[in-house]
Amino acid sequence: MKQYVLFQENVIHIENQDRFLSNEKTPVFWSHQLVERHAAAIYTRGIYLKFLTELVNSTAFKVIEIEKDKVYDLEKHIRYEKPEFTREMFRVHVDLSTGSFKCFCGKFERDGIVCCHILRLFTQFDITHIPDKLIVDRWTISFREKELDKCKKEMVLLTGEDQSHNAVRYSILMSKVGEACLDIS
Template sequence: MSTTQRSEGMNAFFDGFINSTTTLQQFVVQYDNAVRVKAQKKIEADFSSMNTTIACGSQSPIERQFQVQYTHAKFEEVQNEFRSRMNCLIKDTLKEDFWNTYTVKEERMWEGNRVPDKLYKVQYDPVTQTTTCSCQLFEFRGIICRHSLLVFSQEDVYSVPSQYILRRWSKNI
């Protein structure tokens, strides 16, 4: 995390609680208030995740699998990957002895302008029904990527292996 990211995170945490004229004594009191409000928001978010449902945007059983398991915040991230899957198409498939390698082309826009397409390699293991994508979104953020979702669809996978459902974002933790 860069220095500016840390300060932005701190600014967001203390926003509305302290300012440049806050004394040290006021800071201690406001820090407690900020922690209390943050904890209350987390409790409310957990309650909402357990007692309400965000509708699926597709008829995918995989999307439904994430809807049932994940908190609202993480399910929304997964839904974004489902929506973004529409910008991807399979350009090439190489079937080898132990896995299939897909080349996935993603069409992209930046600030309203089309930018060059990006190619990703997705390796799919038909035995374990697992994927590894060159974007490494799952490895870095723990969210299954649009490229892997596209390959699962191509391979007629209707339920992802449990390794893709991370317990730390489960409603039931």
């Protein structure tokens, strides 16, 4: 049990550090693509850096149209360091009307991060924002704040007007003060 508590404290520390960096540091952009700026605005810094790796790797692929606006093969035409997959060809199914992309590599389903193959198609189709279907709330900057607010509101409903209610109100107030200070700086 003691190891679990230490592990949990370490995870919380890492999340707090990532949250601070996400709110306080402006990322250095690698490209002039608007999708990169969108990712920087919504993702935590740690996830943004993983996204950035995928964006860089996307430039190593050429697009082969199999069925217009529906099926594409992406063929690696430039080798790069530490590729995640050894395959040279990946098939992506696309539905532009719904913003749906499904890649054979399965990275999004496994890790919750858009793969380099789909990002290459974003460039092909001039997509400037990550579709909502491809954003995992857990990886966003706003997720933790939403969860904290939800917990605070649940506590207020459970406890009523006693001392813990005052503590929760104080916590909400301090959260708002922190947001105001962040906006000022």
